[in-house]
Amino acid sequence: MGGGGKAEKARRSSARVKLWVARASTVLLWTCVVHLAAYRELWAPSVLTRWPGCLTQPHGVQLRSEAVATADGGQREAVRSMALPPKRIYKNNGYLMVSCNGGLNQMRAAICDMVTIARYLNVTLIVPELDKASFWADPSDFQDIFDVDYFIASLRDEVRILRQLPPRMKRRAEMGFLHSMPPISWSDISYYHHQILPLIRKYKVLHLNRTDARLANSGLPMEIQKLRCRVNYNALRFTPEIENLGRRLVQALRRNGPFVVLHLRYEMDMLAFSGCTHGCSKKEAEELTKMRYAYPWWKEKVIDSDAKRKDGLCPLTPEETALVLQALGIDCSYQIYIAAGEIYGGQRRMAALTSAYPNVVRKEILLPSYLSLFQNHSSQMAALDYMVSLESDIFIPTYDGNMAKVVEGHRRYLGFKKTVLLDRKLIVELVDQYRNGTRSWADFSSAVKASHTSRMGEPSRRQAIPDKPKEEDYFYANPHECLHQPDDLSAL
Numbered sequence: 001m002g003g004g005g006k007a008e009k010a011r012r013s014s015a016r017v018k019l020w021v022a023r024a025s026t027v028l029l030w031t032c033v034v035h036l037a038a039y040r041e042l043w044a045p046s047v048l049t050r051w052p053g054c055l056t057q058p059h060g061v062q063l064r065s066e067a068v069a070t071a072d073g074g075q076r077e078a079v080r081s082m083a084l085p086p087k088r089i090y091k092n093n094g095y096l097m098v099s100c101n102g103g104l105n106q107m108r109a110a111i112c113d114m115v116t117i118a119r120y121l122n123v124t125l126i127v128p129e130l131d132k133a134s135f136w137a138d139p140s141d142f143q144d145i146f147d148v149d150y151f152i153a154s155l156r157d158e159v160r161i162l163r164q165l166p167p168r169m170k171r172r173a174e175m176g177f178l179h180s181m182p183p184i185s186w187s188d189i190s191y192y193h194h195q196i197l198p199l200i201r202k203y204k205v206l207h208l209n210r211t212d213a214r215l216a217n218s219g220l221p222m223e224i225q226k227l228r229c230r231v232n233y234n235a236l237r238f239t240p241e242i243e244n245l246g247r248r249l250v251q252a253l254r255r256n257g258p259f260v261v262l263h264l265r266y267e268m269d270m271l272a273f274s275g276c277t278h279g280c281s282k283k284e285a286e287e288l289t290k291m292r293y294a295y296p297w298w299k300e301k302v303i304d305s306d307a308k309r310k311d312g313l314c315p316l317t318p319e320e321t322a323l324v325l326q327a328l329g330i331d332c333s334y335q336i337y338i339a340a341g342e343i344y345g346g347q348r349r350m351a352a353l354t355s356a357y358p359n360v361v362r363k364e365i366l367l368p369s370y371l372s373l374f375q376n377h378s379s380q381m382a383a384l385d386y387m388v389s390l391e392s393d394i395f396i397p398t399y400d401g402n403m404a405k406v407v408e409g410h411r412r413y414l415g416f417k418k419t420v421l422l423d424r425k426l427i428v429e430l431v432d433q434y435r436n437g438t439r440s441w442a443d444f445s446s447a448v449k450a451s452h453t454s455r456m457g458e459p460s461r462r463q464a465i466p467d468k469p470k471e472e473d474y475f476y477a478n479p480h481e482c483l484h485q486p487d488d489l490s491a492l
Contacts, residue, residue, distance in 0.1 A: 084153055084156065085154070085156060085157035086156075086157055087156045087157065087160075088156065088157050088158055088159070088160075090122045091122060092122065092123065092124050092160065093121060093122050093123045093197065093200055093201055094123050094124070094200035094201060094203070094204045094205065094206065095123060095124050095125075095126060095162075095165055095169055095200075095204065095205045095206070096114070096117070096118050096121070096123045096124070096125050096126065096200065096206055096208065097126045097129070097165070097173075097178070097205060097206070097207040097208070098110075098114045098125075098126075098128045098129065098207070098208045098211050099128070099129045099131070099207070099208070099209050099210070099211070100114075100128050100129065100130055100131055100211045100212075101131045101134065101210055101211060101212055102131060102134060102212050102402065103131075103134070103378075103379065103382065103402060103403070104145070104378075104379040104382040104383060104386070104403070105382070105386070105401075105402040105403040105405075105406040105407075106212050106402040107128075107130055107131060107211070107379075108232070108236060108406060109212075109213075109232070109402070109406060109476045110128075110211035110212055110214070111128050111211075111231065111236065112228045112229075112231040112232045112236070112476075113211065113214055113215040113228065114128060114208070114211055115155060115158075115159060115161075115227070115231045115235070116215065116224055116227045116228050116231065117189075117192050117196075117215065118159050118161075119158045119159040119227060120189055120192070120193075120224065121192055121193070121196065121197050121200065123159075123197075123200055124159075124160045124161070124162060125159055125160070125161045125162075126161075126162055126163075126164060126165060127142050127143075127148060127151075127152070127161060127162070127163050127164070128142055128211075129141075129142070130142055130145070130379070135269050135295065138376075138377050138378045138379045138380075139377070140377050140379050140380055143239070144239065144377070144380065145238060145239065145242065145379055145380055145383055146236055146237065146238060146239065147237045147238065147239055147240070148163070150235070150237050151235050151236065151237070154234060154235045155230075155231065155235050158227065158230075165205065169204065169205055172204065172205065173205050173207075177203065177204075177205070178203055178204075178205040178206065178207055179199055179202075179203040179205075179206050179207065180206075180207040180208075180209050181199075181206075181207075181208065181209065182208065182209055182210035182214075183196060183208055183210070183211075183214045184214070185212075185213050185214055185469070186213060186214070186215070186216050186217070186469035186470075187214060187215060187216060188215075188216045188219060188220060189215075189220060189221070189224060213469075215228075216469065217462070217464065217469060217472055217473065217474060217475040218462060218464040218472070218475070219464065222481055225475070225479065225481040225482065226481060226482055228475065228476075228479070229413070229479050229481070229482035232406075232409075232410070232476065232479075233410065233413050233482075238383050238387070241373070242380060242383045242384060242387070243387070245367065245370055245371075245374075245384060246383070246384050246387030246388065247387075248367055248370065249363055249366055249367060249384060249387070249388050250387070250388055250391045252366045252367065253335055253337060253361070253366070253388070256335055256359070257333070257334070257335065258331075258334050258335070258393045259334060259335035259336070259337050259361075259392055259393060260325075260330060260334050260335070260336050260337065260392060260393060260394045260395075260396060261337045261339050261385075261388055261389045261392035261394070261395045261396070262321065262325075262336050262337065262338055262339065262340075262396050262398070263339045263340060263385075263389065263395070263396065263397035263398060263399075263403060263404055263407070264315075264318065264321060264338050264339075264340045264343065264398050265315040265340060265397070265398055265399035265401055265404075266315055266317065266318055266340065266343050266344055266345075266349070266398070267340060267341040267342060267343065267344060268288070268291065268342070268344045269291070269341075270315060270399070270401075271288050271315075271344055272288040272289075272291035272292045272295075272298075273292065273295075273298055274303070274308070274313070274314060274315065275288075275289075275292065275300065275303025275304075275305055275308060276303075276305050276308060276309060276313075276314035276315060277305045278305060278306070278309050278314065278317060279317045279319060279349070280344075280345070284344070284345070285305075309428055310425070310428060310429070311425060312423070312424035312425025312426070312427075312428065313424075314399075314424070314428075315398050315399035315424075316398040316399070316422065316424060316427065316428075317349070318343065318349045318350050318352060318353045319349070319352040319353070320427065320428065320431050321353060321398050322352040322353040322355075322356045322357070323352075323431055323434070323444075324422065324427060324431075324448060325353075325356065325357065325396070326356055326445070327444055327445040327448035327449065328420065328448060328449060328452065329445075329449065330357075330394070332356060332357055332358070333359065334357070334359065334393075335359040335360075335361055336353070336357045336359060336360045336361070337361055337362070337363075337388055337392065338360060338361070338362045339385035339386075339388060339389050339403075340385070341378070341381075363381070363384055363385070363388070382403065385403075386403065386406075386407060389403075389407045389411075390407065390410055390411060390414065390417075392417075393418070394418045394419075394420060395407060395408070395411060395417070395418070395419045395420070395457075396419075396420045396422070397419075397421075397422070398422065398424075399424075405474050405476055405477035406476050406477070407419075408421070408457060408477045408478070409474075409475075409476045409477045409478055409479055411457060412457060412459075412478060412479070412483055413479070413482065413483060416457055416458055416459055416483075417457065418456055418457060419456065419457030420452060420455065420456060420457075421452075421455040421456070421457065422452070422455070423451055423452065423455065426447075426451055427448065430444055430447050430448060431444075459480075459483065459485050459486055460478065460480070461478075461480055462475070462477075462478045462479075462480050
């Protein structure tokens with residue numbers, strides 16, 4: 001009996017050992033699995049991606065569908081897939097939330113800056129919030145305008161981007177445990193390292209509540225400038241719905257020959273903001289002044305319209321624009337696509353332009369039945385104009401606002417496509433001389449052409465003005481660090 005008890009005791013002990021070994025082996029196995037999952041991007045090219053399964057994603061990931069032209073001139077839906085870059089592994093210093101302000105293109109540039117800042121602070125960026133409280137009151141969210149899945153996936157080798165804060169961080173933010181502030185305008189990256197990063201580490205979540213022009217134009221490392229370009233020209237794609245409709249607009253225009261996009265900034269809000277009333281009636285000037293005083297964030301209230309116009313600080317009127325197009329030799333048979341909102345004064349103010357150029361068109365004329373979903377969404381409508389502007393034979397802005405500058409830079413990136421950068425100060429002087437009879441039409445036309453031969457969006461270097469960032473060339477209008485420059489410019 002004693003010998004049998006000892007044998008039974010030994011068997012039970014052996015069984016317990018085996019059970020513990022099995023449990024330890026299971027724990028060790030799962031530990032390995034977790035580590036493999038964490039570092040799969042580093043090993044993916046040689047190991048994990050050979051075996052599709054729970055630890056891997058296929059290289060080609062379906063992100064969206066798009067319209068593709070068929071041989072008979074029709075369209076079909078085709079799937080666009082992309083090979084995802086490997087995720088960048090880094091220690092997360094915290095979470096950055098941003099609220100963009102302004103119109104579509106001001107927000108577009110800001111998004112590029114915020115992605116770049118997040119990358120170099122080693123933080124996680126939350127998909128930016130778009131402005132819903134500005135003059136246009138557009139309720140669109142980021143995913144209503146941009147392809148958010150592509151945005152996140154295409155930048156994963158640079159920065160981690162999430163649609164929203166993780167649950168624990170979200171609860172902290174809802175309880176008020178976050179810091180909100182506007183960063184200093186035109187700052188270099190050292191400001192964000194020395195002033196912003198410590199705040200992120202302290203509060204874990206930092207909210208930047210203004211984003212316009214918060215990163216310097218020049219004097220930044222090359223890799224920062226190139227990342228700004230990568231976000232702008234690759235990661236920020238419009239939604240499939242916007243891109244498909246934008247292509248339809250371009251196709252409709254192309255069927256009727258060459259077209260010029262005229263970014264005619266003569267909407268009511270622009271005139272009220274700028275205080276430019278040249279050509280307006282007394283009643284209209286009073287209406288615009290009342291509107292300017294109604295918006296407290298428009299700081300400049302008392303404005304001398306005539307002085308501002310003579311300094312070239314006003315958008316050209318439709319009448320002045322018609323003269324300039326004719327003086328430049330723009331063929332009167334060309335289509336003139338108006339990339340703008342409703343022109344103040346309506347047909348009365350557009351009469352000179354439509355008389356000189358009978359083929360004046362707008363998206364509302366070309367595809368009226370397709371725009372119902374975009375009505376009352378000014379940023380989505382602006383996105384359509386942006387797409388058409390990129391594809392035009394000639395792009396001519398009558399004022400140097402955000403869209404004019406960002407489209408100018410994008411057209412440079414696409415191969416220095418012809419963009420006429422009007423010298424408004426000279427133009428209003430020449431127009432006044434022509435109208436008062438002191439300059440003939442021939443002299444007027446010759447002077448306009450001569451003064452714009454080197455203002456066609458050709459390769460050039462961006463001019464920096466130390467300590468005067470508002471006066472220097474805007475990065476997104478001429479991101480020369482990202483462009484294929486001729487040899488003589490590259491050497492400068």
